[in-house]
Amino acid sequence: MQANPQKFNIAVVGQSNRLQYEALLFAASLRHSSPRFEGKLFVATPKSGPRWNQNPSIQDEDVLKALTQLDAEVLPFDSHVFGESYPYGNKIEALLALPENEPFVFFDTDTLITGDITTVPFDFDRPGASLKVEGTWPKPTLYGPGLDGIWRALYQRFGLDFESSLDVSQPHDYWRRYLYFNAGYFFYKCPRVFGERYLDYAKAIRDEHIPELTGQNLDPWLDQAALPLVIHSFGGGRDALPEGLLDGSVSCHYRLFPLLYARESDHVIDVLEAVVAPNKVKKVLKQYDPLKKLVLQGKGAKIRALFDQNNLPRREQAIRNTIKSKGLWLR
The missing domain is CATH 3.90.550.10 (Spore Coat Polysaccharide Biosynthesis Protein SpsA; Chain A)
Known part of the structure; x- marks a missing residue:
């Protein structure tokens, strides 16, 4: 510390x-x-x-x-x-x-x-x-350049050195290289x-x-x-912070409450439920329906019980579909 x-x-x-x-x-x-x-x-x-x-x-x-x-x-x-x-x-x-x-x-x-x-x-x-x-962007088209060509063009447009941005341990045109x-x-x-x-x-x-x-x-x-x-x-990069802190032990980008209950750690659940407990926070947050039902009324526990957090489906869509099938997809 x-x-x-x-x-x-x-x-x-x-x-x-x-x-x-x-x-x-x-x-x-x-x-x-x-x-x-x-x-x-x-x-x-x-x-x-x-x-x-x-x-x-x-x-x-x-x-x-x-x-x-x-x-x-x-x-x-x-x-x-x-x-x-x-x-x-x-x-x-x-x-x-x-x-x-x-x-x-x-x-x-x-x-x-x-x-x-x-x-x-x-x-x-x-x-x-x-x-x-994940490799969400870009998505090369059939007749267009691959990832290398797209990213290279952007770096050139802004006068940046493209080669020094690459992770050369990753294959050409694989998204993690860029x-x-x-x-x-x-x-x-x-x-x-x-x-x-x-x-x-x-x-x-x-x-x-x-x-x-x-x-x-x-x-x-x-x-x-x-x-x-x-x-x-600005001289930054993928090695700017040690692993495991942000998006790890110090912060959680949960995105949606159903996904939080499905896949995050017990510690994240404990923090969530602790911070909504004080009345000055609870009385305001209960105006937001997904939080009211999943967190304050305990329905998030039903979502959590649907999954093994140590063996989750590889695709997020499969998680979403399972939650929706039980009528618990609230957002």
């Missing part, structure tokens, strides 16, 4: 849908599992504006009060580029509202902090991101610098005609197509 934990901020995105409840749960889990964390916790929320059909900001007074009680700062930001057309872009534009020159860790809101985050040895000069990822992250968490020494480059790269990939990207689906994969390029451009 570090004697003097380094100071950094944490940010998640919240808005007037399930994300506001996930943000509250994230905040509660951070305070429960990391009492030594001394940085600021920001819940970034998009402002109403022309890129949203309805006001996306958190307006529920009970949610806002509970976040304040957990010492979370609600931070409004403008949606200049993405908004409703690509809500995953929130995580990019939110960075521009965070305090400049203060190290940050961004987490997807559907994450629990399950250990002491102050023990994670972040090197904020070398950015990194989640390696809990730098690829889940955008469920990432970190760097300055959110403004990181966010500006992330936004520039994402806009260019979306808007420019890059021939090698013909036929590639960028919704929802745009953020994950741009992220490796941003991280590589």
Whole structure:
């Protein structure tokens, strides 16, 4: 354990849908599992504006009060580029509202902090991101280039050295050879610098005609197509953190509560059920139906009993289908 934990901020995105409840749960889990964390916790929320059909900001007074009680700062930001057309872009534009020159860790809101985050040895000069990822993008077309050709074109477009990004222990055109992250968490020494480059790269990939990207689906994969390029451009990489901490003993990117109960560890379940127990949190979270039924009413235990957590189906779709067949798929 570090004697003097380094100071950094944490940010998640919240808005007037399930994300506001996930943000509250994230905040509660951070305070429960990391009492030594001394940085600021920001819940970034998009402002109403022309890129949203309805006001996306958190307006529920009970949610806002509970976040304040957990010492979370609600931070409004403008949606200049993405908004409703690509809500995953929130995580990019939110960075521009965070305090400049203060190290940050961004987490997807559907994450629990399950250990002491102050023990994670972040090197904020070398950015990194989640390696809990599958080869979801790109998907080479029949007559187009393979993975090598697609990624090479992107690195060349932004003037980056492609060869130094490769894991040459992996085969040519196999997805693990190429730098690829889940955008469920990432970190760097300055959110403004990181966010500006992330936004520039994402806009260019979306808007420019890059021939090698013909036929590639960028919704929802745009953020994950741009992220490796941003991280590589700042000298980061796949070795930025030791294994087993984030997406391990310190954090859990659960995504959906039915999947959490199906496949996460007993420790994650224990943390989840502990952090929802205090009345000031429980009375707000019970407004969110999946959490109310699966966590507070105990139906998650029925999902858990359907699976051997040490021998799960290889494909997530098989897990989903089993849960749905029992009428327990709530989201």
